[in-house]
Amino acid sequence: MDARISVVSVIDGDRIEGVYRGTYTYGETGVLLEYGEPEGSDLGPCRVRISARPGFVGIQRRGRVHMLLPLEDGRSTRGAYRTPFGDIRLRAETRKLHARLDTGGGSLHVRYRLAFEGQEDGQNNELTVKIEVINERNTEDELDR
DSSP states (O other): OEEEEEEEEEETTEEEEEEEEEEEEEETTEEEEEEEEOTTSTTOSEEEEEEEETTEEEEEEEESSEEEEEEETTOEEEEEEEETTEEEEEEEEEEEEEEEEETTEEEEEEEEEEEETTOSOOEEEEEEEEEEEOOTTSOGGGGGO
């Protein structure tokens, strides 16, 4: 289903916001969300894929820099950035994961600490995603709000 996707990312207090048109698939075992970020994004243009099921969110970015980051509620997980200069391993500690999703969309909120593997300190991250399924009543003009 087509969807309006609002993303707010806060990294150590720095806020980044965007609204994108993408796709949203709701199933009994979880959801899949996909959208594109333009050239002005921190990591260049890319496709973002977020999968979610109870207690788990997986974030995947594909572009000049690839990223794979699994997040599990209350657990420490490992991910990676793949750059033209080599791979960088990541460690994430998920502190809060809350999802309220149904066939019409919903919201997803994750709070986690992210560090490069071997690094003691990391960055505090907070990701909030709001999804609104677009139907006949919603027009493309609403995406520009």
